[in-house]
Amino acid sequence: MKPYQNRIVVKVGTSTLTNELGKSDLRCFDRLACVLSDIQNMGYEVILVSSGAIAVGRNKLKMKTQPTSMRHKQAAAAVGQCSIMFLYDKFFGDYDKTIGQILLNAEDIEQEEKKDNLINTFDALLEMGAIPIVNENDSVSYTEIESNDRLFGDNDMLSSVVAVLCRASKLVIFSDIDGFYNCDPRLHPDAKLIEEIDKIDDEVYKLAGGAGSRRGTGGMRTKLQAAALATSQGIDTIITNGKNPAALYDIIEGVPVGTKFKAQ
Numbered sequence: 004m005k006p007y008q009n010r011i012v013v014k015v016g017t018s019t020l021t022n023e024l025g026k027s028d029l030r031c032f033d034r035l036a037c038v039l040s041d042i043q044n045m046g047y048e049v050i051l052v053s054s055g056a057i058a059v060g061r062n063k064l065k066m067k068t069q070p071t072s073m074r075h076k077q078a079a080a081a082v083g084q085c086s087i088m089f090l091y092d093k094f095f096g097d098y099d100k101t102i103g104q105i106l107l108n109a110e111d112i113e114q115e116e117k118k119d120n121l122i123n124t125f126d127a128l129l130e131m132g133a134i135p136i137v138n139e140n141d142s143v144s145y146t147e148i149e150s151n152d153r154l155f156g157d158n159d160m161l162s163s164v165v166a167v168l169c170r171a172s173k174l175v176i177f178s179d180i181d182g183f184y185n186c187d188p189r190l191h192p193d194a195k196l197i198e199e200i201d202k203i204d205d206e207v208y209k210l211a212g213g214a215g216s217r218r219g220t221g222g223m224r225t226k227l228q229a230a231a232l233a234t235s236q237g238i239d240t241i242i243t244n245g246k247n248p249a250a251l252y253d254i255i256e257g258v259p260v261g262t263k264f265k266a267q
């Protein structure tokens with residue numbers, strides 16, 4: 004089935020949405036809402052996959068350290084998810100946009116009937132001009148947070164699954180770094196940005212390290228897995244810096260930004 008040329012999935016990570024103190028980066032929420040709203044005004048259909056629930060919830064619950072037990076992570080997610088949706092509702096509202104929340108677990112797309120319902124929900128929201136905002140249903144399912152043998156793994160993979168499900172033409176992954184480098188720039192200051200990757204093979208995986216900040220999870224490995232799934236289904240995937248969401252204007256015009264993984 005052909006992708007919808009005007010449909011874009013954008014994923015934003017915890018390290019972009021929170022600052023060094025672990026608090027919500029309000030300017031980032033605002034800029035993101037502004038650009039996504041504007042792009043929707045230009046005729047595009049936008050789906051946002053947003054992390055941040057656990058980190059924002061931890062802050063709100065005044066937990067001194069990052070939660071390690073499952074119950075505390077799930078409790079933090081329950082609190083933080085409300086906060087991030089409140090912020091999105093406020094900022095998207097400023098740009099006259101309506102948002103809708105979709106929380107997903109792997110099993111929601113494993114059953115055909117649930118999967119069809121989910122696709123219908125996305126389509127209906129987009130038809131009515133709403134912007135769906137997706138996250139893992141962390142408080143209900145523990146597999147997404149902990150298990151190594153999991154479908155979503157983290158929100159990078161979830162964004163790719165959503166892009167495939169919704170037949171988007173592009174997946175844009177906003178991270179805390181300008182793109183994919185030949186090694187982790189935090190460990191190797193002379194690392195070089197790779198502008199385009201045609202094929203994600205073992206050699207490419209060898210260049211990817213783990214998460215950079217204490218707040219992010221997965222690092223580049225999970226982003227490569229996400230890009231591999233999306234590109235295999237004909238979806239161009241771009242990794243770029245979430246501090247500058249205006250890069251989306253260039254991306255939709257085909258101007259090179261960050262690292263592009265070409266659709267197969």
Ligand SMILES: Nc1ncnc2c1ncn2[C@@H]1O[C@H](COP(=O)(O)OP(=O)(O)O)[C@@H](O)[C@H]1O
Pocket residue numbers: 015016017018019177178179180182183184185186187188189210211212213214215216218219220221222223
């Ligand atoms: N080859 C690489 N190129 C770029 N970044 C890399 C690479 N290998 C590891 N990283 C790390 O991946 C981090 C981004 O992933 P992550 O911390 O999970 O953030 P996010 O919250 O955006 O998902 C970067 O900050 C960087 O330190």
Ligand SMILES: N[C@@H](CCC(=O)OP(=O)(O)O)C(=O)O
Pocket residue numbers: 015016017018053054055056057058080138139141156157158159218219220221222
């Ligand atoms: N679902 C979790 C995010 C998990 C995750 O993948 O985080 P990130 O690596 O920052 O995209 C949350 O909302 O806290």
